[in-house]
Amino acid sequence: MATRTIDQLLEEMTLDEKIGQLNLVTAGQAVTGPIGNGDIDENIRGGRIGGVLNLWGRENIGAAQRLAVEETRLGIPLFFGFDVLHGHKTIFPIPLAEAGLFDPALWERSARAAAMEAAADGLDLTFAPMLDVARDPRWGRIAEGPGEDPLVAAVFAKAKVRGFQGARLSDRNAVAATAKHFCAGGATLAGREYAPVDVSERTLREVYLPPFQAAVASGCAAIMPAFNSVNGVPMTMHRELLTGYLREKLGFAGLFVSDYTAISELVQHGVAGDLVEAAALALAAGVDVDMVSGAYVNGLKEALARGLVALEDINRSVRRVLGFKQDLGLFDDPYRRLAPNDISRREIEELARDVARRAVTLLTNNGVLPLSRGLRRLAVVGPLANARGEMLGPWSAAGAPENCVAILEGLKRALPETEIVFHPGCGVDDDDRSGFEEAIALCAKSGAVALCIGEAANMSGEASSRANPALPGVQRQFAEQVLATGVPTVAVLSSGRPLMVSWLAEKAQAMVATWFLGDQAGAAIAEVLTGGFNPTGRLPVTWPRETGQIPIFHAVRSLGRPFKAADPFTSKYIDLSPEPLFPFGHGLSYAKVELANLRVSPQEFSVTNEIEIMVEVDAKNTGSIPAHETIFLFVHDVVASVARAGMELKDWAKAELAPGETKTIGFRLGKESFEFLDKALETCCEAGEFEILVGFEADRSTALSVRVRSFD
Ligand code: BGC
Numbered sequence: 001m002a003t004r005t006i007d008q009l010l011e012e013m014t015l016d017e018k019i020g021q022l023n024l025v026t027a028g029q030a031v032t033g034p035i036g037n038g039d040i041d042e043n044i045r046g047g048r049i050g051g052v053l054n055l056w057g058r059e060n061i062g063a064a065q066r067l068a069v070e071e072t073r074l075g076i077p078l079f080f081g082f083d084v085l086h087g088h089k090t091i092f093p094i095p096l097a098e099a100g101l102f103d104p105a106l107w108e109r110s111a112r113a114a115a116m117e118a119a120a121d122g123l124d125l126t127f128a129p130m131l132d133v134a135r136d137p138r139w140g141r142i143a144e145g146p147g148e149d150p151l152v153a154a155v156f157a158k159a160k161v162r163g164f165q166g167a168r169l170s171d172r173n174a175v176a177a178t179a180k181h182f183c184a185g186g187a188t189l190a191g192r193e194y195a196p197v198d199v200s201e202r203t204l205r206e207v208y209l210p211p212f213q214a215a216v217a218s219g220c221a222a223i224m225p226a227f228n229s230v231n232g233v234p235m236t237m238h239r240e241l242l243t244g245y246l247r248e249k250l251g252f253a254g255l256f257v258s259d260y261t262a263i264s265e266l267v268q269h270g271v272a273g274d275l276v277e278a279a280a281l282a283l284a285a286g287v288d289v290d291m292v293s294g295a296y297v298n299g300l301k302e303a304l305a306r307g308l309v310a311l312e313d314i315n316r317s318v319r320r321v322l323g324f325k326q327d328l329g330l331f332d333d334p335y336r337r338l339a340p341n342d343i344s345r346r347e348i349e350e351l352a353r354d355v356a357r358r359a360v361t362l363l364t365n366n367g368v369l370p371l372s373r374g375l376r377r378l379a380v381v382g383p384l385a386n387a388r389g390e391m392l393g394p395w396s397a398a399g400a401p402e403n404c405v406a407i408l409e410g411l412k413r414a415l416p417e418t419e420i421v422f423h424p425g426c427g428v429d430d431d432d433r434s435g436f437e438e439a440i441a442l443c444a445k446s447g448a449v450a451l452c453i454g455e456a457a458n459m460s461g462e463a464s465s466r467a468n469p470a471l472p473g474v475q476r477q478f479a480e481q482v483l484a485t486g487v488p489t490v491a492v493l494s495s496g497r498p499l500m501v502s503w504l505a506e507k508a509q510a511m512v513a514t515w516f517l518g519d520q521a522g523a524a525i526a527e528v529l530t531g532g533f534n535p536t537g538r539l540p541v542t543w544p545r546e547t548g549q550i551p552i553f554h555a556v557r558s559l560g561r562p563f564k565a566a567d568p569f570t571s572k573y574i575d576l577s578p579e580p581l582f583p584f585g586h587g588l589s590y591a592k593v594e595l596a597n598l599r600v601s602p603q604e605f606s607v608t609n610e611i612e613i614m615v616e617v618d619a620k621n622t623g624s625i626p627a628h629e630t631i632f633l634f635v636h637d638v639v640a641s642v643a644r645a646g647m648e649l650k651d652w653a654k655a656e657l658a659p660g661e662t663k664t665i666g667f668r669l670g671k672e673s674f675e676f677l678d679k680a681l682e683t684c685c686e687a688g689e690f691e692i693l694v695g696f697e698a699d700r701s702t703a704l705s706v707r708v709r710s711f712d
Helices: 006-012 015-021 040-045 058-071 095-099 104-120 140-144 150-165 201-208 210-217 239-249 275-285 295-305 311-327 345-359 407-414 436-444 475-484 502-507 518-529
Strands: 023-026 051-053 079-082 178-182 222-225 361-365 377-381 419-423 448-454 489-494 510-513 593-601 604-606 613-621 627-637 648-657 662-669 688-695 704-711
Touching (some): 015 295, 150 210, 150 648, 210 222, 377 436, 419 436, 448 475, 475 489, 593 627, 613 648, 613 688
Parallel strands (some): 489 510
Antiparallel strands (some): 627 688
């Protein structure tokens, strides 16, 4: 590019070469969708490809890049993309697990580490972060994102974009980020993958757009429209939201990359008569790059001939693709990411272990945890006890089971004095009970049981919705027999979503959510179970008791007849409590911290001025071990012109406390914490009363609260 500007290049390009730049094809080294793209080498040589996904490794990428640079007429380099969602080679906890750290600095560091590994493998672009707020655990993709809360998702978005992209996209260690899937996929009909979304304009703006707004504000290089339609309009052709909202209102200057075959799927959506119309609709909406569907290479020329698109629209997208390649530094050196960078495998592994142990969430504990180091015999049973590959979870990029520490292995290393006996008992998802007896006999002869159950890695993520997200197969029957032995049992759950296990929470002596923790799963879980690490993970999603409660989340709008157990005419079920099994933010530790003395200053403020409210609370460690707590702050607008949520997350803070220590934890609330969308969906801040709630989880009954008043 030193010699040619993008405009000059555009002048030299034929229409076919231009359309070729908009074509992103899959190389099939990893399979993330239904079809392949034929002879890629030949198409690269012919200038019919602008980028490749699902290919990694210096040799593979180097060879493809050489074809583009040396054997095409104009020598325009390709870009290479891949789904690096939670690590490239070193696999970190799945995003849902990592969200539970509530730690933006670590969110950023893990993305930086993943970017360095991915860049060293030749990759320019990751299709991450996934920013779908998700409130429905039937939807398998809840695993890929930051959970139920828009503020958490927005903070997560910023941290991940910074982490992936670093200071400059052209750095050899940087990979461009793709915020996806825009938008509202988490509200998919009945939790079913690829289903339509019907969502109010208010909820769209309050819940589903803010994470993408944050990604744009952080300079995210690309955005992927979702597969789903929103209120009847498939996102791949949603001009109002893509071009109107993101580009024109928020000033997004990056690339719109379609999802996998999503452009041709406009035909199945029933909004395009053929591939040509589909291509025209997507381009008109602003979608620059066609991932895999071939609609652009096979349809845009004809669309031009039919007068469905303007050449200027094609030029506009080509300019963006070339600009993207320029920003990545590919015109200066197409092979810039094909050299080893200064990543240290050992440092990344340590980081992965730290993130993994911090993500482990202790849900219940009657005192059996931490396991006593004097334990003579521990039975480690269940189909996920010795299942290295499953620990990777969905979207495990270039990860490998052989790099993984199984739970069994982790416990053996952490408890060298204890005799550890193992039996899987049953499979994850079959009806074979033949292993029950032997496994139960081992449990009966042990001092404690680690019951390792849950889902297989491929039971969450894309195309893995579950109508009944309970323990699959005969695991419940197996667990019930283990519990019937009376031996103290710790249920260690692996899953990509909250599982419907209220019966287990009642019966097991302790229950731990480990999600999918990646390479260091076993080491991290063992550290927590044996007390080597005091658990810190918190739930980024509300955990339901039963599927019938879904969707369930903490920030529910106030209603006329709130739930009262004794009053039948209140909002409830006649066959089940409406309360979740565990609220958002829940997560126990081995330490004991108490909050007291919540205060706020000033207590009155004018909505017409700048607002700065200081909220303080004293946190005291009343136990005998160091504590690491997450403290949440919620606001409730008591009387507003529209019904507001009873608890809306506005901030959180961390407290590190030595035994006996008391610290004052402070929060600073600005105007945005009191603003909302009025009846006309305009941002406003009204005079009136606000309740500020501070606590360890989204539970009014345990939170401290104080009121402030605003005036005009
Ligand atoms: C998924 C995207 C992913 C893409 C490429 C699609 O099926 O929905 O999240 O980035 O495949 O692998």
